[in-house]
Amino acid sequence: xxxxxxxxxxxxxxxxxxxxxxxxxxxxxxxxxxxxxxxxxxxxxxxxxxxxxxxxxxxxxxxxxxxxxxxxxxxxxxxxxxxxxxxxxxxxxxxxxxxxxxxxxxxxxxxxxxxxxxxxxxxxxxxxxxxxxxxxxxxxxxxxxxxxxxxxxxxxxxxxxxxxxxxxxxxxxxxxxxxxxxxxxxxxxxxxxxxxxxxxxxxxxxxxxxxxxxxxxxxxxxxxxxxxxxxxxxxxxxxxxxxxxxxxxxxxxxxxxxxxxxxxxxxxxxxxxxxxxxxxxxxxxxxxxxxxxxxxxxxxxxxxxxxxxxxxxxxxxxxxxxxxxxxxxxxxxxxxxxxxxxxxxxxxxxxxxxxxxxxxxxxxxxxx
Ligand SMILES: NC(=O)c1ccc[n+]([C@@H]2O[C@H](COP(=O)([O-])OP(=O)(O)OC[C@H]3O[C@@H](n4cnc5c(N)ncnc54)[C@H](O)[C@@H]3O)[C@@H](O)[C@H]2O)c1
Ligand SMILES: [Zn+2]
Numbered sequence: 534x535x536x537x538x539x540x541x542x543x544x545x546x547x548x549x550x551x552x553x554x555x556x557x558x559x560x561x562x563x564x565x566x567x568x569x570x571x572x573x574x575x576x577x578x579x580x581x582x583x584x585x586x587x588x589x590x591x592x593x594x595x596x597x598x599x600x601x602x603x604x605x606x607x608x609x610x611x612x613x614x615x616x617x618x619x620x621x622x623x624x625x626x627x628x629x630x631x632x633x634x635x636x637x638x639x640x641x642x643x644x645x646x647x648x649x650x651x652x653x654x655x656x657x658x659x660x661x662x663x664x665x666x667x668x669x670x671x672x673x674x675x676x677x678x679x680x681x682x683x684x685x686x687x688x689x690x691x692x693x694x695x696x697x698x699x700x701x702x703x704x705x706x707x708x709x710x711x712x713x714x715x716x717x718x719x720x721x722x723x724x725x726x727x728x729x730x731x732x733x734x735x736x737x738x739x740x741x742x743x744x745x746x747x748x749x750x751x752x753x754x755x756x757x758x759x760x761x762x763x764x765x766x767x768x769x770x771x772x773x774x775x776x777x778x779x780x781x782x783x784x785x786x787x788x789x790x791x792x793x794x795x796x797x798x799x800x801x802x803x804x805x806x807x808x809x810x811x812x813x814x815x816x817x818x819x820x821x822x823x824x825x826x827x828x829x830x831x832x833x834x835x836x837x838x839x840x841x842x843x844x845x846x847x848x849x850x851x852x853x854x855x856x857x858x859x860x861x862x863x864x865x866x867x868x869x870x871x872x873x874x875x876x877x878x879x880x881x882x883x884x885x886x887x888x889x890x891x892x893x894x895x896x897x898x899x900x901x
Contacts, residue, residue, distance in 0.1 A: 536555065536556075537555070538553040538554055538555030538558055538561075539553070539554040539555065539754070539758050540552070540553055540554075541554070541758065541761040541762055541765055542765070543677070543678075543697070543765045543768055543769060544769050545697060545768070545769060545772060548697045550569075550697060550698060550699055550700055550701070551700060551701070552676075552677060552701040552703060552761045552765070553565060553700070553701070553702050553703060554672075554703045554705065554754065554757055554758055554761070555703070555704065555705075556704065556705055556706050556750070556754070557704060557706055558702055558703065558704040559587060559590050559591060559594065559665065559702070559704040559706070559707065560590060560593075560594050561594065561702075562591055562594045562595060562638075562665060562702050563593075563594035563595040563596065563597050563598030563599075563600055564594070564597075564598050565700055565702055566595065566598065566600065566636060566638065566663055566700065566702075567598040567599065567600060569661075569663075569699045569700050570634070570636045570661035570663070570699050570700075571634075572600065572632075572634045572635045572636060572661075573599065573600065573601065573635075574600065574601050574602070574603070574629075574631075574632070574635045575595060575600050575601075575602045575603070575635055575636045575637070575638055575663075576602065576603045576604075576605060576625075576626060576629065576631055576635065576636075576637050576638070577591060577592065577595070577602045577603070577604050577605070577637075577638045577640055578605045578606075578607065578622065578637060578638065578639050578640065578641070578645055578648070578649035578652070579591075579604070579605070579606055579607075579639075579640040579641045579645060580606065580607050580608065580609040580610075580613065580641045580642070580644065580645050581606055581607070581608050581609045582609040582641075583609070583640060583641040583642070583645070583667050584604070584606045584640075586667075586707075586710050587640060587667060587707060588604060588606075588640065591638070591640050591665065592604065595638075602638070603625070603629050603631075605622060605625050607621075607622070607645065607648065609644075610644065610801075611644055611684070611801045611805075612801075613644055613645075613648055614644055614647055614648050614682070614683040614684045614690075615683055615684060616683060616685075616692070618648060618683075619648060619651065619652060619683055622648065622649070622652050623652060623655075623656060626652065626656050631656060631657075631660065632657075632660075633657050633660055634660075634661070635660060635661070636653075636660065636661040636662065636663050636699070637649055637650075637652060637653040637656070637660055637661070637662055637663070638662075638663040638664075638665055639662070639663070639664050639665060639666075639676075640665045640667060641665075641666070641667050641668070641671070642666070642667060642668030642670060642671045642675070642715070643666075643668065643670050643671045643674070643675030643676075643805065645671075646664055646666060646671050646675050646676050646681075647675065647680075647681050647682055647683065647690070647693070648681075648683060649662070650662055650664070650679075650681030650682075650696055650698070651681040651682050651683055651692075651693055651694060651696070653681070653696060654681055654694040654696035655694065659696065661699050662696060662697075662698045662699060663698055663699055663700045663701075663702065664676035664698045664700070664701040664702070665701075665702045665703075665704075666701065666703055667704075667707040667708075667711070668708075668711055668715055668719065669708060669711065669715070669716050669719035669720070669753075669757075670715070670718065670719035670722060670805060670806060672703045672705070672708075672719075672757050672760075672761075673719060673722055673723055673726075673756070673757055673760035673761065673764075674719070674722040674760070674764065676698070676701045676703070677701060677761055677764045677765065677768065678697075678764055678765075678767070678768040678772075678782075679695050679696055679697035679698065679768070679772070680693065680695060681693050681694055681695075681696050682694065688793065688797060688859065689793045689796060689797060690793075695772065695773050697772075703757060703761075705750070705753055705754055705757060708748065708753065714804060715804060715806075716748065717746075717806070717841065717842045717843060718804035718805065718806030718807045718810075718843070719806045720745065720806065720841045720842075720843060721788075721806035721807070721809040721810040721813065721838065721843050722760070722806060722809065723738065723756055723760050724738060724810075724813070724834065724837060724838060724841070724843075725785070725787050725788055725809065725813060726759075726760050726763040726764065726785075728787065728813070728834055728876055728879060728880075729784045729785070729787050729874075729876060729880070729881075729882050730763050730766075730767075730784070730880060731759075731763060731880060732879045732880040734759055734763070735833075735834070735837070735879060737759075738837055738841070739837055739840075741756075742837075742840045742841060745841060746841065746842060764785065767781070767782045767784065767785055768782065770782070771783075779882075780874060780882045780883060780884060783874060784874055784882040786874050787813065787816055787874040787875075787876065787882060788809045788810070788811075788812035788813030788814075788815075788816045788874075789809060789812055789874075790812065790816075790860060790871070790872075790873050790874070791811070791812040791815040791816060791856070791860070791873075791896065791897075792805075792808040792809040792810075792811060792812025792813070793808070793812070793859070794812075794856045794859035794860050795808045795811050795812060795847065795851070795856070795900075796808035797859050798849075798851065798852070798855055798856060798859060799849050802849070803844075803849075806843070807843065807844050810838050810843035810844055810845065811844055811845070811846075811847050811900050813834070813838070814835060814838070814845050814846075814899055814900060815896040815897060815899060815900060816873060816874065816875060816876075816896070817831045817834060817835065817876070817899075818831070818892075818895055818896040818899040819873055819875050819885055819888055819892060819893075819896045820875040820876045820877065820885075822888070822892045822895060822896075823873075823875055823885040823888055823892060824875050824876075824877040824883055824885060825877050825878075826875070826876055826877055826878065826879075830878075830879050834879075845900075846900055846901065847900040847901065851897060851900060851901070853894060853897050856897060857893070870886050870887045871886075871887055871888075872884050872885070872886050872887075873885045873886075873888065
């Protein structure tokens with residue numbers, strides 16, 4: 534690596550860690566891991582797409598730092614966030630006698646990070662965990678903040694743990710092989726961060742639409758850094774989403790309550806970010822109706838999503854009743870009431886609890 538990485542620190546008591554962002558950083562993975570979780574061995578979890586591309590480089594870097602790495606390759610795709618895949622992963626750890634000081638390293642997108650992170654949280658009641666995100670979604674969202682987990686037939690991410698990594702090692706060079714669809718989908722999370730926390734960052738997106746779509750290297754690095762900073766602040770303030778006053782970390786779920794329902798209804802044929810883009814369009818409608826967001830601002834965000842190549846209307850048929858049933862299974866349900874994160878004003882968030890039937894229907898209709 535020619536220049537030193539940009540560092541974003543997550544300051545949590547006893548569990549502070551660094552997010553390092555640098556072109557070519559994958560080749561320095563071993564040294565960075567050795568500095569933070571010294572061990573002779575590690576297990577590296579990746580998927581069937583990422584493995585052939587980056588596993589050799591990661592393993593060589595670990596070897597150069599004196600760490601022998603076992604490799605575990607899971608099938609690419611959301612279906613790997615399952616109890617069955619977790620069970621197979623734990624079987625491999627058991628057969629390797631994976632010890633308490635030996636890190637588990639996730640090399641891949643959010644699927645690998647969520648699965649490997651959950652395995653790290655529960656194997657021997659917790660072994661060191663390192664995130665090496667290779668998708669944009671994982672670089673700007675999934676690898677940051679310690680949420681790990683798998684899906685249940687009843688809904689997404691219903692089984693999981695808060696478990697912070699020791700290090701997040703982000704090498705934007707890995708994005709060169711990501712499918713354009715996956716890159717674009719992840720931009721939805723960046724727009725989400727801007728909408729809930731940083732109107733100036735929203736304007737930045739608007740002026741950088743062309744460079745973002747072209748994956749211009751410096752623009753993408755700036756995007757990753759700002760997203761990591763925004764998410765880090767939420768995690769520091771409300772690590773376990775327990776805020777009693779205000780929305781706290783749950784603000785990051787903006788667009789996700791309906792987004793997760795759409796993701797499930799689509800049988801995961803939509804990318805997570807695509808479903809989030811649609812979920813945000815619905816949440817913006819709820820914001821206009823329920824807490825006074827101006828129609829001008831709503832249209833501004835919808836226009837940005839569309840300009841970035843994200844869906845703002847749903848190509849698949851949406852059955853309102855099925856969506857409603859899915860909403861009932863969401864983790865945001867408390868006291869049997871469905872809670873939506875809404876934005877009264879760009880850069881601010883609030884809860885909207887049990888919106889009336891007409892508003893909910895209008896939010897779903899907005900997607901047609
Ligand atoms: N834990 C969290 O806080 C959090 C936050 C956001 C999303 N998530 C989860 O993350 C998942 C979505 O993440 P994702 O979009 O990264 O999905 P993903 O892991 O399925 O990756 C998307 C696709 O890109 C491929 N890929 C990844 N990196 C690549 C690279 N560099 N080159 C070529 N191909 C590459 C993968 O194999 C996969 O096919 C969802 O399960 C979502 O729930 C978790
Ligand atoms: Zn998301």
